[in-house]
Amino acid sequence: MKKIKCMIVDDEPLAVSLLRNYVEKIPFLELVFSSENPVEALEFIQKNEVSLAFLDIQMPELSGINFMKIVGDKMKYILTTAYSEYALEGYEHNVIDYLLKPISFDRFNKSIQKVQERFSFNETNEPHHFFVKSSGQQHRIHFNEILYVESIKDYVNIKTAAHEYIVLDTLKSMENQLPENFTRVHKSFILNLNEIKSLGSKKVILNSGHEVPIGDMYKSNLLEKLK
Structure with missing residues (x-):
């Protein structure tokens, strides 16, 4: 299971500290933001990807319920909260579970099991292939077969170990269709990260022996994804 990017939003510093400690004990959770200020959290969400929020319901500046109404279905x-009467209202939104303070790690862990089930379900229902038109025919290509995608003027070359598919499309469109293990490494190349054998300063060598160039402006993002 890939890591789930999460945030903690609670106006009580001790609650933030406790939840941060709990999150760090769960291998597949990645804490990307925590704050006692829900407005700061909204600003962070506008610029960053977050899939799960541990959210206090009763906060002075902005309640958790109103926070969810603003953010909507962008996350779960x-x-x-310390007040059980808010539970029913909370479940009207994209809520996985409800934790009543004070929160024990055992109860927290039960919530995380629900998180794991929900996100694993989503992953198993993601498509594993797509169809492209090349040489007058529709071809089904499994994502895990793709080594890289190269831009060639108005076309892209989808390279697998066995075939090349020349498709009338753009690299930007390909980025939007491919899963997270693909990333742009050059103005003309998208790479399957699972195919990397070794990484140099100017190029990537794949398991197949193919070499793909690395553009200077894409290198830092590539290194971040490989962590």
Whole structure:
């Protein structure tokens, strides 16, 4: 299971500290943001990807319920509060579970099991292939077969170990169709990260022996994804 990017939003510093400690114990959770200020959290969401929020319901500047109304279905939520009467209202939104303070690690862990089930379900229902038109025919290509995609003027070359598919499309369109293990490494290349054998300063060598150039402006993002 890939890591789930999560945030903690709670106006109580001790609650933030406790939840941060709990999150760090779960291998597939990646804490990308925590704050006592829900407005700061909204600003972070506008610029960054977050899939799960541990969200306090009762906060002075902006309640958790209103926070969810603003953000909508961009993420899922585990609600935290000292007041059980808010539970029913919370479940009207994209909520996985409800944690009543004080939160024990055992109860937290039960919520995380629900998170794991929900996100694993989503992953198994993601497509594993797409169809492209090349040489007058429709071809089904499995994502894990692709080594890289290269831009050639108005076309792209989808390279697999066995075939090349020349398709009338753009590299930007390909980026939007391919899963997260693909990333842009050059103005003309998208690479399957699972195919990397070795990484140099100017090029990537794939398991197949193919070499793909690395553009200077894409190198830092590539290194970040390989961590």
